[in-house]
Amino acid sequence: MRRQLERTLWATVFLAVLLAPVLLAPLLHGPRTRNGSSLTSELLSELSVGIGLLATSMLVCAVALPSRLRTLTRTLGIDGVLGIHRFVGLAVILLVGLHIVLVVAAHPANMALFDVLHAPNRARTALGATVALGALVALTVLRRRLRHRYEVWRWVHVALAGTALVLSGLHIWLLHHLVRDAAMLALLAVLAVGVLGVLAYRWLWLPVLGARREYVVREIRPETSTVSTLVLEPRRHGARRGYRTLEFAPGQFAWLRLNPSVRAQEHPFTIASSAHLGLWTEFTIRHSGDFTRELRLLRPGSSVWVDGPHGAFTLDLRRTTGLVMIAGGVGITPMMSMLRTLAHRRDRRPHRLLVIARTVEDLLFRPEIRQLQQRLDLTVVELLRQPPPSWSGASGTVDEDLLTALLPGKFRRNQLDYYLCGPPALVTDVLTVLDGMDIPQPRIHTEQFDLV
Numbered sequence: 001m002r003r004q005l006e007r008t009l010w011a012t013v014f015l016a017v018l019l020a021p022v023l024l025a026p027l028l029h030g031p032r033t034r035n036g037s038s039l040t041s042e043l044l045s046e047l048s049v050g051i052g053l054l055a056t057s058m059l060v061c062a063v064a065l066p067s068r069l070r071t072l073t074r075t076l077g078i079d080g081v082l083g084i085h086r087f088v089g090l091a092v093i094l095l096v097g098l099h100i101v102l103v104v105a106a107h108p109a110n111m112a113l114f115d116v117l118h119a120p121n122r123a124r125t126a127l128g129a130t131v132a133l134g135a136l137v138a139l140t141v142l143r144r145r146l147r148h149r150y151e152v153w154r155w156v157h158v159a160l161a162g163t164a165l166v167l168s169g170l171h172i173w174l175l176h177h178l179v180r181d182a183a184m185l186a187l188l189a190v191l192a193v194g195v196l197g198v199l200a201y202r203w204l205w206l207p208v209l210g211a212r213r214e215y216v217v218r219e220i221r222p223e224t225s226t227v228s229t230l231v232l233e234p235r236r237h238g239a240r241r242g243y244r245t246l247e248f249a250p251g252q253f254a255w256l257r258l259n260p261s262v263r264a265q266e267h268p269f270t271i272a273s274s275a276h277l278g279l280w281t282e283f284t285i286r287h288s289g290d291f292t293r294e295l296r297l298l299r300p301g302s303s304v305w306v307d308g309p310h311g312a313f314t315l316d317l318r319r320t321t322g323l324v325m326i327a328g329g330v331g332i333t334p335m336m337s338m339l340r341t342l343a344h345r346r347d348r349r350p351h352r353l354l355v356i357a358r359t360v361e362d363l364l365f366r367p368e369i370r371q372l373q374q375r376l377d378l379t380v381v382e383l384l385r386q387p388p389p390s391w392s393g394a395s396g397t398v399d400e401d402l403l404t405a406l407l408p409g410k411f412r413r414n415q416l417d418y419y420l421c422g423p424p425a426l427v428t429d430v431l432t433v434l435d436g437m438d439i440p441q442p443r444i445h446t447e448q449f450d451l452v
């Protein structure tokens, strides 16, 4: 109920931000002919203004979306937030292209505005914003091919988005005719204050708040040669203030950093422990790159700063008759949190877990999963992509035959909720299989361990 309300509220806010300036524009400047201009060129001009305003409000939404507003990530999930962010970002660049075409189509003499040396500042700011947006989209599309470090890409992305936003604002300001209207000026001011507020929350308030969310490493427990579990407990800030435990729903994640500074690297990791573990919070991490290797070198007593919980990949937001959890590699972490929590809650519903790993060594938490089977009604299937000759379990890829054997009949399987987590390629492949089996879309929940 609360989630539905939050969804409705966010949808209303986004629609209002997107549409208000566009709807206000024709009311203030209804089509009219000016000296020597034809009605067609005036209409094209008005259309270009409307499209430009829509592009600006979409840019505001694209900037606001990934600002870690917890109620937003809880409502849409991180995959949902980033999916909409990418879609809106692409729409902005298309609308900007259309805006430029319409500006020239309305008055072909406007071609002169492309001459950066002689063009007025209103055109220079527009060109600057367009170049920043183009570079932003190109760098995102080509990120994997260019093989830039994620952090470098992220800071360039943030800088280009900021540049595009500021230059778009200046472009509107220098156009004069929009800000001359009191109503439009007020609306644009509300948009500007709104986006500045969200950015201040993300880049000023969260780091300040984050500095108070200090945790201490209690233990680092090796799971395999490349994976270990980081056990954290809140740092006590004086006897009076006591502990600040992390309350989360099983399956949610948090951003970890090793330094409270806003410039410090921050990486997302799913909370693997039960939501009822009390003071301790556990993260199980594959040490695959520089940051995750640094985490492995932490010593008990070291500090870690936690921003969370975030995300909607949790069983606590839905009613269901049972869960089907499909996990690839370290994507088992949210499933462990859910299973451990369900065991704490003495859950009686039937659940199914399909674990996909490369080799036997990569199958995480095997002994604990067997113990959980004693406490829960849990069916487990392990699938290896590179099985040894002695392996008698499932191997290869996830297909319809494998899932049909794991799931109940068609009617009951459509009442279950499906949780998919792991590398993007695996999530996409399993989604295709589930789609082929006509599993209802709203019953499928995904989390990809990759943000770009």
Ligand SMILES: Cc1cc2nc3c(=O)[nH]c(=O)nc-3n(C[C@H](O)[C@H](O)[C@H](O)COP(=O)(O)OP(=O)(O)OC[C@H]3O[C@@H](n4cnc5c(N)ncnc54)[C@H](O)[C@@H]3O)c2cc1C
Pocket: 078, 150, 151, 253, 265, 266, 267, 268, 269, 270, 271, 283, 284, 285, 286, 287, 288, 289, 290, 291, 292, 293, 330, 333, 334, 447, 448, 449, 450, 451, 452
């Ligand atoms: C919602 C979510 C939950 C996750 N949960 C877990 C988990 O429980 N256990 C686990 O081992 N891994 C988890 N990951 C993946 C983990 O965040 C990355 O493996 C980690 O950030 C890699 O950092 P690195 O510097 O060690 O490796 P790198 O080699 O630098 O990065 C490898 C890849 O990880 C991604 N990445 C790197 N830095 C970041 C960042 N700051 N933010 C987002 N993505 C980044 C990029 O796609 C990059 O190409 C999760 C990812 C997401 C999005």
